[in-house]
Amino acid sequence: MIDNNFNFKEIHCGSLIKQGVLEKNIELGSICAFFKCEKEEVYSMYEKETLNTEIILQWSKLLEYNFFRIYSEHLILYSPQTRVNTKSQGKGTAKKKNWAYRKNIYTKGMIDFILEILDKGEKNNLQITQEYGIPKSTLNKWRDKYPNGKK
Template sequence: MINKKFNFKHIHLGSLVEQRVQEKELHLSFLCRSFNCNGKQITDMYESETMNTEILLIWSKILQYDFFRIYSEHLILYSPQTRVSIKDSDHSSLKKKEGGFRKNIYTRGIIEFILESLENGEKSHTEIIQEYGIPPSTLNKWLDKYKKI
């Protein structure tokens, strides 16, 4: 759905919804019935940079695409990592985290996005590590695992 050159820093939901509508080849009359609105209101949604979450949920269901994931990926890429200090948390929660399985927070799309920006020379190793907060060891593992042959 999202092209490889997608900029997660600037999200324009309306254009993404419109792109998906075109891919699914849905008719305007069907969309108007689904939203109980007219064609102008649908066009206005396409032009809108943001949307009400209830409306976005309906779009996600109709278009069979999780538009909320785009925001999750944005948070992974652009939100600062939080550090837990021993003072701020109790010891029992730390023990659970130490022995537990840590879920991979990076989706395949994010990994490809980052590696492509590195490969195209848009960003250096250092810039990626600093801007996205990705540990150097993780970036090196991605390079080994996903490098194009």
């Protein structure tokens, strides 16, 4: 449904759904029957950048594709690291602020996406590290584990 050149930073849900409908070759009448709506409402959904989660869920079922995965991968790539405050341990003690590094679970699709960007020379390790927050050591491990990006 999405290709390796997909921009996870800017997600237009309606156009992704329209693309899925075209790929699956689903007739407009079937879609209208599924949603119990008129064709104008379907066209309206295609134009919207965001949709209600219930609507996205229904489209996911109809097109047999998890559209929420796109948002999950966006979070993996673009969510900031969070700060956690430790509780003070007594009277007069200042609170310490520690960085809590999130443990990312990268999907194989995300790993392939990043490795392809690196292999094509579109970005270097430093750019990937800065833009997506992926540690340099993680990139090196991926390159060792997936030397051709196909395993």
